[in-house]
Amino acid sequence: MASHESGNGDDRRPLRVGISGLGTVGAALIRILTEDGEAIARKLGRRVVVTAVSARSRSRDRGVDISGFTWFDDPVALAKSEDIDLYVELIGGEDGPALASVTAALERGTSVVTANKALLARHGTALAGLAEKCHVQLGFEAAVAGGIPVIKTLREGLGSAAITRVYGIMNGTCNYILTRMGNEGIGFEECLRDAQDLGYAESDPTFDIEGFDTAHKLAILASLCFETEIAADQVMVEGISRITQADIKVAADLGYKIKLLGMARKVEDGIEQRVHPTLVRKSSAIAGVDGVLNAVALETNHVQELLLAGPGAGGEATAASVLSDILDFARGGHVPPLGVPVAELDPCQRAPMRIHEGGYYIRLNAKDVPGALAAIATRMGEGNISLESVIQRPDLRASEPGVPEENSRTVVLITHETLESAVRDALERIARDGFIVGQPQLIRIEEF
Numbered sequence: 001m002a003s004h005e006s007g008n009g010d011d012r013r014p015l016r017v018g019i020s021g022l023g024t025v026g027a028a029l030i031r032i033l034t035e036d037g038e039a040i041a042r043k044l045g046r047r048v049v050v051t052a053v054s055a056r057s058r059s060r061d062r063g064v065d066i067s068g069f070t071w072f073d074d075p076v077a078l079a080k081s082e083d084i085d086l087y088v089e090l091i092g093g094e095d096g097p098a099l100a101s102v103t104a105a106l107e108r109g110t111s112v113v114t115a116n117k118a119l120l121a122r123h124g125t126a127l128a129g130l131a132e133k134c135h136v137q138l139g140f141e142a143a144v145a146g147g148i149p150v151i152k153t154l155r156e157g158l159g160s161a162a163i164t165r166v167y168g169i170m171n172g173t174c175n176y177i178l179t180r181m182g183n184e185g186i187g188f189e190e191c192l193r194d195a196q197d198l199g200y201a202e203s204d205p206t207f208d209i210e211g212f213d214t215a216h217k218l219a220i221l222a223s224l225c226f227e228t229e230i231a232a233d234q235v236m237v238e239g240i241s242r243i244t245q246a247d248i249k250v251a252a253d254l255g256y257k258i259k260l261l262g263m264a265r266k267v268e269d270g271i272e273q274r275v276h277p278t279l280v281r282k283s284s285a286i287a288g289v290d291g292v293l294n295a296v297a298l299e300t301n302h303v304q305e306l307l308l309a310g311p312g313a314g315g316e317a318t319a320a321s322v323l324s325d326i327l328d329f330a331r332g333g334h335v336p337p338l339g340v341p342v343a344e345l346d347p348c349q350r351a352p353m354r355i356h357e358g359g360y361y362i363r364l365n366a367k368d369v370p371g372a373l374a375a376i377a378t379r380m381g382e383g384n385i386s387l388e389s390v391i392q393r394p395d396l397r398a399s400e401p402g403v404p405e406e407n408s409r410t411v412v413l414i415t416h417e418t419l420e421s422a423v424r425d426a427l428e429r430i431a432r433d434g435f436i437v438g439q440p441q442l443i444r445i446e447e448f
């Protein structure tokens, strides 16, 4: 479309969409646009048609017919095409063709819809500014918590309410893994393989299991919540790759579940953004969000707490969110991509984690020698760390690869509220005393 005055083309003629990336999400989007074409036309008063596509391989069978679309080898050429009114980027990756094609589309005056949280975590502030400068839209509902309309809720649904804290389960792959490890006792690797087969995981699944995908999403949410620039590099990140069946079992015995949470809040020193495995009480609402489901809780000064839950990953759920952005664009929605103009965003001032206070789950492999437990308790006392419980679990030996089975026993400490720095200092002393083998497992406890 040569001119982009209205930004969404002529209201009567079909809205022409170009899609780069025909994988799990891209193929699902084509399926939805085909199957629901008439319903969409009724809802919108105009048809939405795919006119151009791009992917690495033209011949791969994706279960959808792409023969009627113009093929582009290069996503950038597609993004610049005169034959589209809207560019949809579903390639992935924080740079490369995803960044090049989205930038090209925006610079050309073509609005963009993307599901690419890695791209937005790294370049989102700049891309939002470019969209504003070029008077076009940048939609990314699918990028955070898949099928849950959390971006729209934050951008348009809370009026003047100020968000004080946002937290939640934001990675479907990890939630699926932790749920099946707990419910079925299945091993980590097998659960990850199943998540990949189901199309939940990133093309590089370390983004999922090491927490980076959650960090990307949290950084985007924090920007919308606190009107700050996106700062994914400021997020403290720990993944779930060290979570063992022993941790899940002991947590369950103590009335907890382990969830990978992303949490951000405004504190005196700035914005605290953290992603880590967390013990949550089984009785809490967030503990009930299992499998591939995500949940995002928004604490505001007006509405106590909103909890939005739904599918966080999977082609269809994600494509549904992409479609919601397409429909918003077609209706001429004009909201700054990050809720407020980029020029009004504050820089994100990182609040250090060492000031964090909370309860801790600590699993140690204590040597089977006299005085080991006493020494551990003494070091905790010296650190002014009050212990809620000390649990010995000889039944959970060899709870971690590389830790000798003989001569050690699994000991779990649950602390009361304490400073993170005190816990870490005490664990360093315990390690230096030589009464433990392997790395302690430290999991924060959150009371919701």
Ligand SMILES: NC(=O)C1=CN([C@@H]2O[C@H](COP(=O)(O)OP(=O)(O)OC[C@H]3O[C@@H](n4cnc5c(N)ncnc54)[C@H](O)[C@@H]3O)[C@@H](O)[C@H]2O)C=CC1
Residues within 6 Å of the ligand: 020, 021, 022, 023, 024, 025, 026, 054, 055, 056, 057, 073, 075, 090, 091, 092, 093, 097, 115, 116, 117, 118, 142, 143, 146, 199, 200, 201, 202, 203, 312, 313, 314, 315, 318
């Ligand atoms: N799978 C899911 O449940 C969700 C995925 N997302 C995001 O959606 C995006 C797509 O994800 P998936 O569909 O799962 O990935 P995928 O790996 O299944 O598909 C990626 C597609 O991009 C194409 N591609 C890669 N490099 C290309 C290049 N240089 N030129 C042209 N095409 C290229 C591939 O051929 C493939 O068709 C990613 O940014 C992902 O983070 C967001 C929410 C959920």
Ligand SMILES: N[C@@H](CC=O)C(=O)O
Residues within 6 Å of the ligand: 143, 145, 146, 170, 171, 172, 173, 174, 200, 201, 202, 208, 213, 312, 313, 314
């Ligand atoms: N790999 C991601 C896909 C959705 O964002 C996840 O598992 O949540």
Ligand code: NA
Residues within 6 Å of the ligand: 141, 142, 143, 144, 145, 146, 147, 148, 149, 150, 151, 321
């Ligand atoms: Na979403």
